[in-house]
Amino acid sequence: MTGIGDSLRDKMLKIKHVVKIPQTGYNRGACLETIERKNAMSTVLITGANRGIGLEFARQYSAAGWQVIATCRRPQEGGALETLPVEIRPLDMTDIESFPAFAAGLKGRPMDLLLNNAGLYGLEERQSLGRVDVAEWQRVMMVDVFAPLKLVENLIDNLALSERPVVGNLSSKMGSMADNTSGGIYLYRSAKAALNAVSKSLAVDLRARGILVVALHPGWVKTDMGGPNALIPVDVSVTGLRRVIAGLTPADSGRFLAFDGHDVVRGGRASPHAPLDSFSPS
Ligand SMILES: NC(=O)c1ccc[n+]([C@@H]2O[C@H](COP(=O)([O-])OP(=O)(O)OC[C@H]3O[C@@H](n4cnc5c(N)ncnc54)[C@H](OP(=O)(O)O)[C@@H]3O)[C@@H](O)[C@H]2O)c1
Numbered sequence: 001m002t003g004i005g006d007s008l009r010d011k012m013l014k015i016k017h018v019v020k021i022p023q024t025g026y027n028r029g030a031c032l033e034t035i036e037r038k039n040a041m042s043t044v045l046i047t048g049a050n051r052g053i054g055l056e057f058a059r060q061y062s063a064a065g066w067q068v069i070a071t072c073r074r075p076q077e078g079g080a081l082e083t084l085p086v087e088i089r090p091l092d093m094t095d096i097e098s099f100p101a102f103a104a105g106l107k108g109r110p111m112d113l114l115l116n117n118a119g120l121y122g123l124e125e126r127q128s129l130g131r132v133d134v135a136e137w138q139r140v141m142m143v144d145v146f147a148p149l150k151l152v153e154n155l156i157d158n159l160a161l162s163e164r165p166v167v168g169n170l171s172s173k174m175g176s177m178a179d180n181t182s183g184g185i186y187l188y189r190s191a192k193a194a195l196n197a198v199s200k201s202l203a204v205d206l207r208a209r210g211i212l213v214v215a216l217h218p219g220w221v222k223t224d225m226g227g228p229n230a231l232i233p234v235d236v237s238v239t240g241l242r243r244v245i246a247g248l249t250p251a252d253s254g255r256f257l258a259f260d261g262h263d264v265v266r267g268g269r270a271s272p273h274a275p276l277d278s279f280s281p282s
Contacts, residue, residue, distance in 0.1 A: 043111050043162075045069040047091060047151070048118025050081050052223035053170065056238040057115055062086050064242075069106070071118075093118045093147035094139070103154035110161035113245065116148035116169045121225055122187040129184065137187045144191035149198050152213075159211050167206075168245055169199045171215040171256065173264055196256055203254030212248050215256040216241055217264045232259070 049070035071091035126133035175192025219232035240259035
């Protein structure tokens, strides 16, 4: 039913967006430093921050003056993360039961950006037709799909305390139906496709709370997962992703964007503003 209540609620939502998301300063064309100066002392939580893309996110956001909550499975093992001015917290993405206690430890703290970065590719030899291993598949789905959603569920109140909350789910082009011309890789492809579906539903469900949600493709990046033949240096990928995140507007919520700002669903040919739900399986 539409009525005064609904139109008032619509107006309130519009006002909320006007107040929470200033149109100037977040324009796509604005330089990253200008954009992020507005975010000084913003807080980002990064999962899987001990190596690869997660570590580079921690390095770049801390250098840009953000408060970084860097999570990893084994903080005691130290490594490069320990050299950064970040807050390190243990978080194993296979231990979903621990998430309420983890969130309780952050109660009342505004969270401007949640990066569900931790990811698992799964064993190569268990991903091909005839060799698919269901136990391995469940392990991949746990880290790449179930845990990111459950972490968002547990941290919604923190996100809602932010002026401009964003959830970035590190997905992959491998999760795109349109991009899949070589087949195989059942575990990883299906996990990232599912993460894209989760990202889209979250975008819809959290719109009323002003929380933007996007799926992000980092490119083929030189990390342990990407391997030595990968094309993109990790600092280039993360700088690009930061720029994409900084430029997001409410209209972008639900989209699947690459580190260079292009829409993954329609490739380079299409508008970078194509919505994720415009995707149709081929
Ligand atoms: N590299 C690429 O070319 C590429 C391309 C597309 C998408 N991506 C996505 O980008 C994200 C980061 O990739 P990456 O290249 O940096 O991968 P990576 O080098 O393999 O690092 C993976 C990270 O995830 C963490 N992780 C794995 N399982 C975990 C668990 N159960 N609990 C907590 N953390 C866990 C790892 O921690 P441990 O050290 O404890 O294992 C590590 O910090 C992933 O989601 C990946 O799927 C990467």
